[in-house]
Amino acid sequence: MRRIGAFGGSTALWALLAAHVAGAFEPVSVGIAIGAVSALTGYLSYTDFYCRFTECCHEERPLNTSALKLDLEEKLFGQHLATEVILKALTGFRNNKNSKKPLTLSLHGWAGTGKNFISQIVAENLYPKGLKSNFVHLFVSTLHFPHEQKIKVYQDQLQKWIRGNVSACGSSVFIFDEMDKLHPGIIDAIKPFLDYYEQVDGISYRRAIFIFLSNAGGDLITKTALDFWRAGRKREEIQLKDLEPVLSVGVFNNKHRFKVKGLHDSSQRSS
Numbered sequence: 665m666r667r668i669g670a671f672g673g674s675t676a677l678w679a680l681l682a683a684h685v686a687g688a689f690e691p692v693s694v695g696i697a698i699g700a701v702s703a704l705t706g707y708l709s710y711t712d713f714y715c716r717f718t719e720c721c722h723e724e725r726p727l728n729t730s731a732l733k734l735d736l737e738e739k740l741f742g743q744h745l746a747t748e749v750i751l752k753a754l755t756g757f758r759n760n761k762n763s764k765k766p767l768t769l770s771l772h773g774w775a776g777t778g779k780n781f782i783s784q785i786v787a788e789n790l791y792p793k794g795l796k797s798n799f800v801h802l803f804v805s806t807l808h809f810p811h812e813q814k815i816k817v818y819q820d821q822l823q824k825w826i827r828g829n830v831s832a833c834g835s836s837v838f839i840f841d842e843m844d845k846l847h848p849g850i851i852d853a854i855k856p857f858l859d860y861y862e863q864v865d866g867i868s869y870r871r872a873i874f875i876f877l878s879n880a881g882g883d884l885i886t887k888t889a890l891d892f893w894r895a896g897r898k899r900e901e902i903q904l905k906d907l908e909p910v911l912s913v914g915v916f917n918n919k920h921r922f923k924v925k926g927l928h929d930s931s932q933r934s935s
Contacts, residue, residue, distance in 0.1 A: 719791070719798055721833035723871060727758040732789045739785060743778055744900050745907070746771065750782060754789075757873070765860050766872040770843075774882035783839050783875050790837060790873075799833045801825070805842040809850050819853040826857055827867060834871040843878035 715722075732754065736747040750769065757767040769786075771779040783802075788794035795802060803809075809818045829836045840846065840854075857869045885907060892902055 719793060721799055721835065723833065723835045727755060728789065729755050732785075735785050735789060736782075740778055740782065742899060743782070745902065745904055746778065746782055749904065750786065754786065754873075763870045766858055766869050766874055768858055768874045768876065770876045770878070772878050772881045773885055774879060777882070779877040780841065783877065786873075786875065787837060787839070790835070795839075797837075799829070799835070800837045800839070801829060802839045803841065805840070805846040805850070809847060812847060815847055815849040818847075818850055822850065822853050823856075826854075826869075827865065830857075830869055830872050831867055834868060835873070837873045837875065839875045839877070841877045843876045844880040 729751070733747075733751055736751060740747055753767060753769060757763060771782060773779055784795055787797065787800045791797035791799055794800065803822075809815075826836075826838060843851075854874070856864055857872070858874060862868060862870070888902065888907060889899055892899060
């Protein structure tokens, strides 16, 4: 009972002081200030309330690095390089409020090595709905771009899709699967969004994330791992520098290679 009384007294005192302070201002100024505060409070309350019932794009929401690290370490097996690269690249990108270009991640390896699973983990740590989020967009080359004679149509549609979704949410995520099967013309349509441009047609893409998944170089990655095993060395001893040369060769020799300026130069690669 005493606590309630004390609280009530302090509230009355605060109201009394506020009344004296308000008296020092002109009525019009006070009215405008109160109106502005009320409008701002109402807007923030409405936004918070609205986002409880529908998905919102929170571009400035910090990345939970600990949760991402835990997910990668507990859910991935035999992919120490992927864990290191993804964690470092994503954390650095999200913590940098003045990034000069979008984040691009290029994941290589045979089917079944966890590339899609990694992209799923990344999506879930960025947006609670993961791959089902309105701000995460997955493209599979053989499904979404199957006909070579329609490349021009695909190019236009893809660029409009990327432009429209980044306009709606600057931190949109775009995942491209089967890059080794993707027509070079589609790659050309993506390239303008990946470079050091402050804006492209009035839109900034510097907070967006592009993830590229490819089987290219999978055989060379396996060979590197086998060489380490034959030399009596553990798989965990393989470093990114051990794979970069062989990946460059594998990607370059692929007939649908996507080692192109603006994509390869800006990517973080892992197996």
